[in-house]
Amino acid sequence: MDFRTLLAAVLGVGLGVFFVAYPEAVVRAHTAGRGPTGRGGEYGGDESPSDRWRRLVRLVGVAAIALGLYFGASALT
DSSP states (O other): OOHHHHHHHHHHHHHHHHHHHOHHHHHHHHTTTOOOSOSOSOTTOOOOOOHHHHHHHHHHHHHHHHHHHHHHHHHHO
């Protein structure tokens, strides 16, 4: 059993679960510090990420979970 492969599997599954459970937090962390694209909104308004970005983050999370499970299965055999 290779320790690095098993560690990659655990980290992949953990990161994937986080991406699926909290996609808004991932999008907010990714866009932190960027200026707004339009200046026409309310002062202090807080826009939520669009459904498209949430679905993309969840899809990446599912892929990370699948790869983590694959690496975990290959490390245990």
